[in-house]
Amino acid sequence: MQTVDLVWQVVWQDNLNDYVVVINSREPAVSSMPVARTHTGQFSLNTLKNELEQVELALEDLQAERESLTRWIGLIAANLGKVQDQSDLNTAHMITLDRDGVFIIQAWVAENDLPRFEQFAGQYPLALVCADPIAGEIPPTLLKNPIYWAGGQDLVSFYQTPDYFDWDSSPVVFFSFAFFFAMIMSDAGYAALLAVFLGLKWRSMGKTAAGLRLRVLILTIVLMSLGWGILTGGYFGYSFSEQSLPGRLKIIEIQDFDAMMRLSIFVGAVHIALANVVMAYQRRGKTTALASLGWVAVIFGGFIVWTASVSQNLVAQQTAYVLLIVGSLCLFLFSSERVVIKPIDWLWRILDGLKSLTEITALFGNVLSYLRLFALGMASVSLALTFNQLAGQVYHSVPGVGLFLSLLILLVGHTLNILLCLLSGVVHGLRLNFIEFYNWSVSDEGYPFKAFTKKGAG
Numbered sequence: 001m002q003t004v005d006l007v008w009q010v011v012w013q014d015n016l017n018d019y020v021v022v023i024n025s026r027e028p029a030v031s032s033m034p035v036a037r038t039h040t041g042q043f044s045l046n047t048l049k050n051e052l053e054q055v056e057l058a059l060e061d062l063q064a065e066r067e068s069l070t071r072w073i074g075l076i077a078a079n080l081g082k083v084q085d086q087s088d089l090n091t092a093h094m095i096t097l098d099r100d101g102v103f104i105i106q107a108w109v110a111e112n113d114l115p116r117f118e119q120f121a122g123q124y125p126l127a128l129v130c131a132d133p134i135a136g137e138i139p140p141t142l143l144k145n146p147i148y149w150a151g152g153q154d155l156v157s158f159y160q161t162p163d164y165f166d167w168d169s170s171p172v173v174f175f176s177f178a179f180f181f182a183m184i185m186s187d188a189g190y191a192a193l194l195a196v197f198l199g200l201k202w203r204s205m206g207k208t209a210a211g212l213r214l215r216v217l218i219l220t221i222v223l224m225s226l227g228w229g230i231l232t233g234g235y236f237g238y239s240f241s242e243q244s245l246p247g248r249l250k251i252i253e254i255q256d257f258d259a260m261m262r263l264s265i266f267v268g269a270v271h272i273a274l275a276n277v278v279m280a281y282q283r284r285g286k287t288t289a290l291a292s293l294g295w296v297a298v299i300f301g302g303f304i305v306w307t308a309s310v311s312q313n314l315v316a317q318q319t320a321y322v323l324l325i326v327g328s329l330c331l332f333l334f335s336s337e338r339v340v341i342k343p344i345d346w347l348w349r350i351l352d353g354l355k356s357l358t359e360i361t362a363l364f365g366n367v368l369s370y371l372r373l374f375a376l377g378m379a380s381v382s383l384a385l386t387f388n389q390l391a392g393q394v395y396h397s398v399p400g401v402g403l404f405l406s407l408l409i410l411l412v413g414h415t416l417n418i419l420l421c422l423l424s425g426v427v428h429g430l431r432l433n434f435i436e437f438y439n440w441s442v443s444d445e446g447y448p449f450k451a452f453t454k455k456g457a458g
Contacts, residue, residue: 237384294330
């Protein structure tokens with residue numbers, strides 16, 4: 001600034017910056033100053049202070065208005081159930097016929113509750129007619145699963161409610177989410193900490209139905225994580241010698257990039273193939289079911305071609321090519337539901353088949369998405385090893401307080417790594433189910449069944 005041929009003055013300083021004011025009759029050239037100009041406005045300090053005072057007064061008025069508007073929020077919350085009951089009752093009145101002594105209502109009823117309605121109708125002079133939903137109707141969806149995998153039902157409902165005529169993916173999502181979480185964590189020590197946390201919360205989580213379902217889900221995650229961690233030989237980033245019992249139980253080398261890539265892609269192939277098998281079952285009786293089975297053949301054919309090209313297994317390669325050809329023919333011939341009435345319809349069916357074949361690129365990308373299981377598991381292990389090595393270096397290089405600093409590094413480092421594992425396990429475990437798996441197995445979205453019950457008190 002000393003070399004600048006302008007009138008300037010330092011008006012304020014802090015620990016980081018000097019605030020310089022430049023006075024000139026016209027805007028100086030950009031190159032005339034060593035730093036870029038900061039435009040602070042054209043208002044004087046008194047004007048800004050007056051504006052600040054007005055803003056503070058406006059904020060006080062808004063605060064008083066907020067207190068006035070929220071004065072009765074407690075009473076409103078206490079009576080919200082009654083308002084909801086009245087709203088549901090008004091809705092029920094809109095779908096009933098009550099005229100000339102005739103009262104008729106039509107509603108969806110859970111199948112398990114039918115005996116109660118039949119008993120009620122038998123006690124009073126009521127006529128009850130029950131019928132299953134038919135094509136064209138849009139009934140709500142009520143998910144009911146055994147307690148063993150009911151936690152998957154909560155995961156499914158968190159994303160979307162499946163259509164009534166679709167299938168309940170809760171069991172598949174339950175076990176696949178737990179397995180993906182275990183692969184991402186890849187450490188038996190971290191899983192043991194989760195087991196301790198679950199043990200502390202075990203009794204309190206069993207007091208509600210939702211807590212009970214969550215408890216079973218976390219227990220499954222803990223058991224799978226412990227099993228996978230033992231197989232990979234990771235204990236807070238530490239690996240035991242091969243002669244020890246944990247070392248002998250280690251059969252998966254997570255730092256073997258090629259093997260872990262093949263395993264992750266195999267998991268993805270099985271998961272998406274299972275989705276297509278389910279879709280084929282849903283389409284049973286239709287020719288499009290063969291298209292879903294064709295996707296299964298393409299998936300495993302492509303996987304075998306990839307693995308056999310490394311091992312140079314000619315028999316496996318020939319088998320894979322047969323699967324690819326058969327699967328592609330099924331996709332080309334049976335993907336379309338178009339009814340052939342005129343000769344031009346054959347052309348449209350051929351175009352539908354070609355369009356279906358173009359989805360092979362999407363299938364390839366979906367299967368490769370499962371590589372995130374290997375990448376995130378490797379990241380977890382690498383971070384644990386890094387924190388262990390850093391703590392060891394500090395312990396040996398800093399006398400006296402080295403022990404305290406190393407323990408602090410271990411505590412903070414592994415806590416951060418566990419939190420990252422939990423976040424990655426939840427986000428990516430759900431993503432692989434709801435994006436990749438649902439893309440091939442769930443066709444439509446429904447809406448949840450809500451029973452007509454009283455919610456308000458009194």
